[in-house]
Amino acid sequence: MRLILRIWRQKNRNTKGKFARYEVNDVNPDMSMLECLDVLNEDLARRGKEPVAFEHDCREGICGSCGFMINGVAHGPLSGTTVCQLTMRHFKDGEELILEPWRARAFPLVKDLAVDRNAFDRIIAAGGYISISTGSAPDGNAIPVSKERADAAMDAAQCIGCGACVAACPNASASLFTGAKITHLGLLPQGQPERDLRAVRMVTQMNLEQFGQCTNIGECVAVCPKLIPIEVIGRMNHDYIAGSMREPEAGEA
Amino acid sequence: MELHSRTPSGPIEQAWDKARFEMKLVNPANKRKHNIIVVGSGLAGASAAASLGELGYGVQCFCFQDSPRRAHSIAAQGGINAAKNYPNDGDSVYRLFYDTVKGGDFRSREANVYRLAQISVSIIDQCVAQGVPFAREYGGTLANRSFGGAQVSRTFYARGQTGQQLLLGAYQALERQIDAGRVAMFPRTEMLDLIVIDGRARGIVARNLVTGQITTYLGDAVVLATGGYGNVYYLSTNAKGSNATAIWRAYKRGALFANPCFTQIHPTCIPVSGDYQSKLTLMSESLRNDGRIWVPKTKGDKRPPNQIPAEDRDYYLERRYPSFGNLVPRDVASRNAKNVCDEGRGVGPGGLGVYLDFADAIRRLGEKVIRERYGNLFDMYERITDENPYKVPMRIYPAIHYTMGGLWVDYQLMSTIPGLFVGGEANFSDHGANRLGASALMQGLSDGYFILPYTIGNYLADNKLNSVEESSSEIRGAVAGVENNIQKLLSINGKRTVDSFHRELGKVVWEYCGMARTAAGLKHAIERIRELREEFWQDVNVPGSDADLNQSLERAGRVADFFELAELMCIDGLHRNESCGGHFREEHQTPEGEALRDDEHFSYVAAWEYRGPGNPPELQKEPLAFEYVHPSQRSYK
Numbered sequence: 001m002r003l004i005l006r007i008w009r010q011k012n013r014n015t016k017g018k019f020a021r022y023e024v025n026d027v028n029p030d031m032s033m034l035e036c037l038d039v040l041n042e043d044l045a046r047r048g049k050e051p052v053a054f055e056h057d058c059r060e061g062i063c064g065s066c067g068f069m070i071n072g073v074a075h076g077p078l079s080g081t082t083v084c085q086l087t088m089r090h091f092k093d094g095e096e097l098i099l100e101p102w103r104a105r106a107f108p109l110v111k112d113l114a115v116d117r118n119a120f121d122r123i124i125a126a127g128g129y130i131s132i133s134t135g136s137a138p139d140g141n142a143i144p145v146s147k148e149r150a151d152a153a154m155d156a157a158q159c160i161g162c163g164a165c166v167a168a169c170p171n172a173s174a175s176l177f178t179g180a181k182i183t184h185l186g187l188l189p190q191g192q193p194e195r196d197l198r199a200v201r202m203v204t205q206m207n208l209e210q211f212g213q214c215t216n217i218g219e220c221v222a223v224c225p226k227l228i229p230i231e232v233i234g235r236m237n238h239d240y241i242a243g244s245m246r247e248p249e250a251g252e253a
Numbered sequence: 254m255e256l257h258s259r260t261p262s263g264p265i266e267q268a269w270d271k272a273r274f275e276m277k278l279v280n281p282a283n284k285r286k287h288n289i290i291v292v293g294s295g296l297a298g299a300s301a302a303a304s305l306g307e308l309g310y311g312v313q314c315f316c317f318q319d320s321p322r323r324a325h326s327i328a329a330q331g332g333i334n335a336a337k338n339y340p341n342d343g344d345s346v347y348r349l350f351y352d353t354v355k356g357g358d359f360r361s362r363e364a365n366v367y368r369l370a371q372i373s374v375s376i377i378d379q380c381v382a383q384g385v386p387f388a389r390e391y392g393g394t395l396a397n398r399s400f401g402g403a404q405v406s407r408t409f410y411a412r413g414q415t416g417q418q419l420l421l422g423a424y425q426a427l428e429r430q431i432d433a434g435r436v437a438m439f440p441r442t443e444m445l446d447l448i449v450i451d452g453r454a455r456g457i458v459a460r461n462l463v464t465g466q467i468t469t470y471l472g473d474a475v476v477l478a479t480g481g482y483g484n485v486y487y488l489s490t491n492a493k494g495s496n497a498t499a500i501w502r503a504y505k506r507g508a509l510f511a512n513p514c515f516t517q518i519h520p521t522c523i524p525v526s527g528d529y530q531s532k533l534t535l536m537s538e539s540l541r542n543d544g545r546i547w548v549p550k551t552k553g554d555k556r557p558p559n560q561i562p563a564e565d566r567d568y569y570l571e572r573r574y575p576s577f578g579n580l581v582p583r584d585v586a587s588r589n590a591k592n593v594c595d596e597g598r599g600v601g602p603g604g605l606g607v608y609l610d611f612a613d614a615i616r617r618l619g620e621k622v623i624r625e626r627y628g629n630l631f632d633m634y635e636r637i638t639d640e641n642p643y644k645v646p647m648r649i650y651p652a653i654h655y656t657m658g659g660l661w662v663d664y665q666l667m668s669t670i671p672g673l674f675v676g677g678e679a680n681f682s683d684h685g686a687n688r689l690g691a692s693a694l695m696q697g698l699s700d701g702y703f704i705l706p707y708t709i710g711n712y713l714a715d716n717k718l719n720s721v722e723e724s725s726s727e728i729r730g731a732v733a734g735v736e737n738n739i740q741k742l743l744s745i746n747g748k749r750t751v752d753s754f755h756r757e758l759g760k761v762v763w764e765y766c767g768m769a770r771t772a773a774g775l776k777h778a779i780e781r782i783r784e785l786r787e788e789f790w791q792d793v794n795v796p797g798s799d800a801d802l803n804q805s806l807e808r809a810g811r812v813a814d815f816f817e818l819a820e821l822m823c824i825d826g827l828h829r830n831e832s833c834g835g836h837f838r839e840e841h842q843t844p845e846g847e848a849l850r851d852d853e854h855f856s857y858v859a860a861w862e863y864r865g866p867g868n869p870p871e872l873q874k875e876p877l878a879f880e881y882v883h884p885s886q887r888s889y890k
């Protein structure tokens with residue numbers, strides 16, 4: 001296969017970026033999108049040109065490192081799939097693809113297709129955990145959790161923190177990401193003591209990071225590689241409102 | 254150099270209690286005065302950094318990814334072992350200990366393994382309390398499954414994403430300490446050298462991967478939890494960024510490297526499909542619980558699998574190992590797959606594959622149950638191969654997966670450099686010559702949550718450390734060394750890319766230091782690696798500058814270290830004139846083709862000491878004594 005790639009090239013945050021056009025000729029339909037970029041990058045490197053920077057690590061759809069827009073869609077056309085798992089057989093010979101980084105105020109650009117997503121880490125640091133220090137835990141079976149509940153918690157806990165939800169949202173909201181963690185921990189009995197505080201602190205941090213407000217558009221769910229359900233946002237809003245009444249001080253950043 | 258394992262004397266059941274009792278404690282008010290450097294944020298690093306922060310130490314934690322949550326541990330699929338015996342099927346701490354020593358083919362330190370089995374129980378409790386959503390039974394209790402190399406169900410799991418959930422638990426604990434101001438996190442920062450002053454580890458030299466800035470970080474102890482070196486083979490199941498640079502540079506500063514040739518080939522990975530391939534994808538070994546492995550009985554049988562009747566199939570593991578069947582340990586399963594493919598009975602393109610068939614399990618349990626157990630793995634398989642494993646058997650082939658070798662550590666997890674501790678896959682401890690499934694996660698968390706926080710405290714309380722001058726010659730020397738190396742790589746301007754060298758190196762190591770090894774092959778590999786390394790330093794092309802994000806430069810530094818490590822792996826493999834676990838020397842096998850150990854001559858840990866550039870490394874031996882589990886020929890028949 002042959003593909004034409006228009007890729008956003010930008011040296012760093014302080015310089016201006018622009019699209020560059022590349023042709024990749026030896027595309028094998030079994031390759032992943034990232035392997036296709038590898039082929040391009042090998043070719044660029046052989047010619048002494050700078051390869052395209054993009055994030056990746058596991059290449060198995062689980063670390064959440066990779067991600068960029070393909071023709072305006074976060075992670076490209078295949079539902080439930082990250083770009084590292086997206087094989088080229090989903091594209092047509094001769095097709096032109098536009099690759100751009102996630103664009104959001106809270107995700108400043110690092111280089112080319114790589115952005116800074118540390119705002120997500122700060123949202124977790126604000127309360128996305130259960131405060132249990134090492135060594136103080138009771139026996140694992142001391143707290144039964146029904147299978148349904150454990151499964152629902154797991155559905156939300158699968159989030160890989162890739163940022164596609166933010167990139168797809170016209171408001172650049174991080175509600176799906178934040179809601180997923182609030183739901184995962186909030187569904188479990190272990191998560192109850194801090195439930196109010198957690199929701200209030202995490203939502204407050206999310207707002208501080210300059211993510212936009214959720215207006216229930218649902219683009220986030222459409223691109224989420226882990227198919228996190230939209231219900232997590234409702235749960236976040238519920239816990240946030242309930243928590244704000246019970247823990248009014250927690251929201252003061 | 255003499256190696257002191259510092260294993261406590263007395264009954265093994267009490268060794269860890271005794272060691273803890275004998276440890277000196279740091280006064281709580283003094284803890285915050287100590288700065289501890291933790292390199293790595295995988296299971297071992299994140300759990301250590303979080304636990305040390307909880308105790309009140311000042312901690313600086315480093316990773317090369319953009320966030321600590323993305324460490325390679327996130328990709329572990331199948332599960333984590335613990336001797337809870339919840340299913341009441343006869344498990345115990347002793348049995349887990351026994352299985353692990355035997356599974357490691359009698360090349361690990363008994364006391365360490367016993368401690369690991371003891372601690373396994375607390376790990377599950379800790380993770381449950383953190384909110385790790387382990388699989389549950391309908392009654393609400395924790396669910397277990399069995400895993401390769403064991404006949405009891407002791408594996409805890411969170412669908413096929415156990416590593417993800419355990420790592421997120423540790424990451425969240427880490428973020429809690431970051432929020433509390435006790436841990437400072439440095440993502441996108443790569444350690445490039447260890448600072449050793451007066452014989453003690455006192456800090457690291459690291460490069461900010463976005464700005465290129467080289468900075469020194471000083472502390473009272475350094476922990477390396479930087480993962481394994483499987484990527485020396487280029488194609489592996491490891492994350493693309495996994496590398497050996499941190500442990501390799503510590504080796505060159507005086508930390509001994511133990512058993513480098515002990516690497517693990519995992520039997521169930523998706524076969525290679527083309528030259529462009531950048532990595533291999535693991536299909537969790539838990540699939541072997543319900544999947545049956547077979548190849549056609551006759552060579553060259555090209556019929557599609559569903560047209561090959563039962564009598565023309567060879568379920569070779571069930572045939573050769575009736576008691577363990579498809580659940581034999583990894584080294585045995587991998588070698589058997591290689592053998593049937595070498596016989597010409599392999600399936601799929603190139604004949605490098607065997608079937609892993611779920612038809613019987615689906616008939617017995619229904620598709621729904623199978624989907625519940627392995628749904629995400631089946632989806633992943635289909636996404637990559639475009640074949641539906643509910644309908645046609647999966648094709649699998651062995652791939653490099655884990656490295657048992659690593660920096661030598663004593664019972665306190667301290668290397669031969671005082672103050673340098675090593676945890677997780679980066680150290681050599683616990684798994685001997687072969688690791689059992691679901692025990693790396695256990696070891697990483699055992700090291701990080703429950704061992705290092707104690708032993709580092711003991712080291713700090715027991716040693717008076719002088720303050721370090723930023724301008725000392727050791728620090729200036731280390732920084733200059735790092736800077737020179739980077740400038741050298743950037744200035745070669747040769748014709749070949751970093752990846753082309755890495756691929757070529759990987760092929761050599763896979764061919765001669767992979768699933769089967771011979772003396773002649775290893776000698777040839779050593780020559781070839783040296784030639785290639787020389788060529789690398791003359792002809793590599795690293796585009797871009799050192800002043801911003803430069804992924805080619807990052808890879809170049811790692812590949813340069815892989816070249817040196819690859820040679821040491823072959824030297825170690827050549828010297829070990831026996832077969833054990835994952836180290837299969839063709840010259841040493843039983844008449845049935847199983848690994849033939851030589852306990853009389855090789856019952857020791859081979860720890861290699863760096864002797865300067867151009868000099869051969871020096872072998873130091875830590876003899877292994879087996880007082881509890883008596884070495885026998887492993888049998889899974």
Ligand SMILES: Cc1cc2nc3c(=O)[nH]c(=O)nc-3n(C[C@H](O)[C@H](O)[C@H](O)COP(=O)(O)OP(=O)(O)OC[C@H]3O[C@@H](n4cnc5c(N)ncnc54)[C@H](O)[C@@H]3O)c2cc1C
Pocket residue numbers: 292293294295296297298315316317318321324325326327328329330331332333415416442443444445478479480481490491492495496498499535654655676677678679690691692693694695697
């Ligand atoms: C696909 C796959 C599936 C697996 N499944 C299982 C399983 O089911 N059960 C099981 O028990 N085991 C499993 N394993 C093995 C297990 O996942 C690993 O052995 C384990 O996670 C290693 O953890 P770690 O903390 O030692 O290192 P890692 O998770 O590899 O973390 C290394 C850390 O060090 C950092 N680092 C490395 N070098 C540097 C440097 N120079 N400077 C700064 N930071 C650095 C990295 O950024 C990272 O944070 C699996 C492995 C693979 C590949």
Ligand code: FES
Pocket residue numbers: 055056057058059060061062063064065066067082083084085
């Ligand atoms: S590289 Fe890890 S999710 Fe894509």
